[in-house]
């Protein structure tokens with residue numbers, strides 16, 4: 112390979128079927144012919160990728176095949192709930208199954224690699240990309256990472272039904288200051304290591320093929336040029352030898368970041384840091400050869416990157432069969448037809464019943480007229496949410512349509528704005544569909560206010576003013592600070608963006624065909640002023656309540672969120688009893704069995720999720736008030752009971768001590784079990800861990 116051909120393998124360009132970054136340009140096939148392109152993204156359709164692949168394989172000197180990448184973040188042709196919503200299902204098996212299906216559709220559509228899972232632990236809903244994340248908790252993020260990587264990649268990414276996964280954005284991007292996308296990040300080493308890194312470690316342990324560094328910096332060094340994090344930590348300490356592919360233009364952006372003088376300098380910094388592929392930055396293509404000629408970069412470093420890229424192509428089976436994912440393994444249509452039931456099941460498990468006063472929900476199959484109104488009632492396109500490039504939005508199901516299918520025996524009214532008064536006056540129930548539209552969520556959608564616009568507020572006030580039972584279905588990519596809705600509506604459902612089957616799934620939840628089981632994957636703030644807000648906060652020296660004035664509090668708001676992490680109501684009731692441990696004294700390094708009995712004390716079958724939290728009340732550092740260490744979901748018929756158990760391995764008790772060493776500090780640990788991160792709703796028991804005695 113010539114140096115130019117080597118550099119070409121490190122260059123990834125967009126084909127512009129989807130718009131995912133600035134300065135898009137259609138794919139230049141002559142650049143492919145010149146061997147200047149190693150991979151292409153934002154192109155799908157077996158016939159489309161095959162056409163470009165033929166140019167690479169038949170019209171270049173070496174005939175090295177391309178690989179094709181695309182953002183399959185929550186489904187490809189069949190859309191599943193956005194990640195923040197799917198995380199609310201607390202179901203790793205479901206997360207893996209939706210990734211398996213997405214991989215089947217994607218690989219049948221000519222694509223080899225997805226830029227997913229996104230693993231940014233998110234605690235700031237002003238940041239629009241919270242929608243793409245598995246929520247606020249690192250431990251939940253770890254489980255999500257494992258499930259998604261296994262789902263996308265299967266046992267072998269050479270399989271024509273699998274795609275390579277990319278863990279992104281490594282790391283700490285969600286902590287951009289003030290929730291402003293692409294802004295600098297202020298993170299302690301402790302928070303970086305305890306909260307933001309673990310999901311990526313889990314992705315690596317699951318065998319993720321690629322890593323995408325974040326646009327942002329860690330400790331003032333942009334991740335894309337951060338040799339300490341990409342080199343020393345990721346490659347050396349963690350042993351990752353897969354491909355590191357930059358985010359969109361991120362290598363070139365080292366110049367505006369102020370750590371590179373020009374593209375040649377940016378290319379030098381990024382390659383030394385360990386970035387193998389330049390996505391749309393044109394830095395490697397325009398700067399690497401000169402950097403080698405000027406002795407800034409060794410040819411060995413270029414060869415190392417090229418080998419990783421060729422090794423990925425080999426692992427994907429492309430060196431044996433460049434057209435491996437281009438129609439030989441079934442068509443995406445045939446596969447997609449089998450995805451709708453899974454999409455509906457995933458969606459109804461991801462919806463969260465936030466409030467339900469006096470049993471307003473579920474809607475009965477017979478009764479008086481139901482009014483369905485609001486800008487999102489029949490907005491089937493919006494159900495996709497962001498990152499829905501390949502889906503046919505016309506195939507999405509709106510809530511209006513879903514309710515029509517689910518309640519054939521009910522009079523459903525869909526009034527236009529000027530008909531609201533008459534339609535609502537004698538309604539048995541009003542279902543108001545409010546919230547964000549899809550383009551208000553995702554990348555580059557940071558918001559300073561998380562409220563609804565004036566029109567929606569006016570519509571809500573009007574509907575609440577009728578005095579008729581009022582259900583609000585809230586579509587959003589993040590929690591919205593709408594306390595006035597929670598105060599006045601009789602029931603509220605967090606409907607997120609639930610994907611292709613959103614309308615049918617929400618109808619299942621509203622009618623009780625599915626007893627809502629979703630539990631919040633993020634804390635829901637009352638007010639933007641509380642952000643960042645999350646359950647795993649460290650205690651204060653003056654915790655709330657120690658003094659009427661001198662304590663950690665606001666003078667204009669409660670401290671607690673509108674709804675805690677794990678909140679979610681059901682149409683039935685559950686009771687826990689008899690929390691018990693396999694031991695009350697452990698030696699460091701031993702495991703602990705935790706068990707509790709759960710009973711469905713209501714009159715309807717339903718699924719309950721229980722969570723296990725730990726707290727180390729006295730340690731060399733101030734440890735979080737609660738740390739999630741397990742969850743399990745149980746489906747029970749009315750009156751039935753079941754014992755739920757978890758095994759906590761030694762790693763559950765580990766933390767970073769004052770010297771930043773990962774260790775188990777002997778002493779008392781408190782074990783909590785319950786439905787959410789509200790201590791009032793948790794059963795608690797203590798255990799003592801002693802040093803292992805060396806005989």
Ligand code: GLC
Pocket residue numbers: 131132182226279358359554
């Ligand atoms: C975008 C996003 C990244 C995505 C990439 C390719 O800017 O930051 O998540 O994978 O570009 O579309």
